[in-house]
Amino acid sequence: MDAEELLEKYGAGLRDFPGANLTEVNLSGVNLSRANLAQANLSVANLSGANLSEANLSRAKFNVARLSGANLSRANLTGANLNVTNLIRANLDGANLYQAALVRAELVLAQLSGVDLREANLSEANLKEAKLRKANLSGANLSNANLRGASLMEANLDQANLQGADLSRADLRGVDLSGAELKQANLTEVDLRGADLSGANLRWADLSGAKLSGADLSDAKLSGADLSKTDLSHATLLNASLIYTDLSQANLIGADWIGSDLTGATLTGAKIYGLPRFGVKTDGLTCEWVDLSPEGDRSQLYRLYEDEYKKFFRETQPSIQILIDAILSHEANCVLSHAYRQIAQASSFIRRPPTIEVGRRRTVLTFEAFGDDQLFLTAFVAILPFGDASPTQRTINNVVKLLQSKGMQEFNLKEIERLRQADRAIDELSQKLTNFQLALDRIDFLQAPTETLLVNSSDHSLAIFKNPRFGKHVVDRTESAITDPKGLRANLPPLNTVVDFVRGFYYLG
Secondary structure, eight states: OOHHHHHHHHHTTOOBOTTOBOTTOBOTTOBOTTOBOTTOBOTTOBOTTOBOTTOBOTTOBOTTOBOTTOBOTTOBOTTOBOTTOBOTTOBOTTOBOTTOBOTTOBOTTOBOTTOBOTTOBOTTOBOTTOBOTTOBOTTOBOTTOBOTTOBOTTOBOTTOBOTTOBOTTOBOTTOBOTTOBOTTOBOTTOBOTTOBOTTOBOTTOBOTTOBOTTOBOTTOBOTTOBOTTOBOTTOBOTTOBOTTOBOTTOBOTTOBOTTOBOTTOBOTTOBOTTOOOBSOBOTTOBOSEEEOOTTSSSSSEEEOOTTTHHHHSBSSOOEEEEEESSOOOHHHHHHHHHHHHHHHHHOSSOOSOOEEEEOSSOEEEEEEOSSGGGHHHHHHHHTTTSTTHHHHHHHHHHHHHHHHHTHHHHSOHHHHHHHHHHHHHHHHHHHHTTTOOOOOOOOHHHHSOEEEEEEOTTSOEEEEEEOTTTTOOSOOTTSOOOOOGGGSOOOOOOHHHHHHHHHTOOOOO
């Protein structure tokens, strides 16, 4: 069948041309909308500018055909062969290309919004600046494809193979790339804000200058990747492999990378305000200086000399443990939740809710401290809901003042200044909390005896306060037990124990 015969029959109202042999025909600009050309052979045909919207082209052959500017919207191209086909500026919106072959196809500036490309083979295809919004590319082979500047917002790339693909400057905001294969991919200046890259293989990928703020990279494989000058602010990097990764001048403000492996990585010039400096592996890390300013404007630079990073990045998260000699009830849990919400609004030291462990006879609340120098201050406010608040706070206040008075004998000038700052901060907190009221019902759990433990970044603990009745569930009635918490004596821990504990602190500046 030649072009003239096809168009004559189409004009007469016929639409079924399955298996037609139309190799090398010139059908440029023709209207074949809704035609049935299933399994037709259109190899090397010229269909540029043609209207094939809603046509049935399933398993048709378009090898080396010209379809530039063609309208293929909502067409059925399942299993079609479009290898090396020219589809530049073609409209394929809503088309079905399930399991289609598009090896080395030219799709520059093509319209592919909402297209079904599941399990399609797009290896080495040129999709530069193509519009793939909401496209379904799950299981697609995009290895070595050119997606430079392409728009892939809300696209489904689940289990897609993007190894060696060029995604530079592409828009992938919010895209699901969990478990995706992106080894050696070019992702320079790509927009992946809020994307899910959990478990993705990004080994040796180039992500320099990329936007990854708020992205989920937990368990991602980033060994040897280039993340220099990348925006990873508030990203999740939990348990990520960052071995020999280049993070120089990366923005890591507010990110979380606990459990990640930075062996041999480069971190010089990174912005790390609010980034946990604990629970990461840093053997062989290269880090000459970091930016600790809240805005990442280099107003607070901190230099790390030789192997000082080993102390700077500690393995233990400083924490406060409040042990309550009672079992947490549902009622007490609700009251505590409300109380700590009020405390968080009044103080910046309680940043996250505590973890709660309920045992057979006791309950343990664990609070994270941002750094060693915030341990005393965080404990000062964390104890507020409990009846033991006053004696615990008095002990903390007295310990800090005692350390300050003994400072010249035990500490260097920098540490003495830190102690003075802590003393002033506690005085300010005391004044600020003078009129602070917690709307607490009288609950037995909150009146139970407590013990407060501090754990520093060297994994040394200090029992800052312990109620004399803690652990004494059988009380001798002849003993004059103290029932008013305000009357409890604030017994100080031994001075040498406190000094050793503070020497385990790691101070900045």
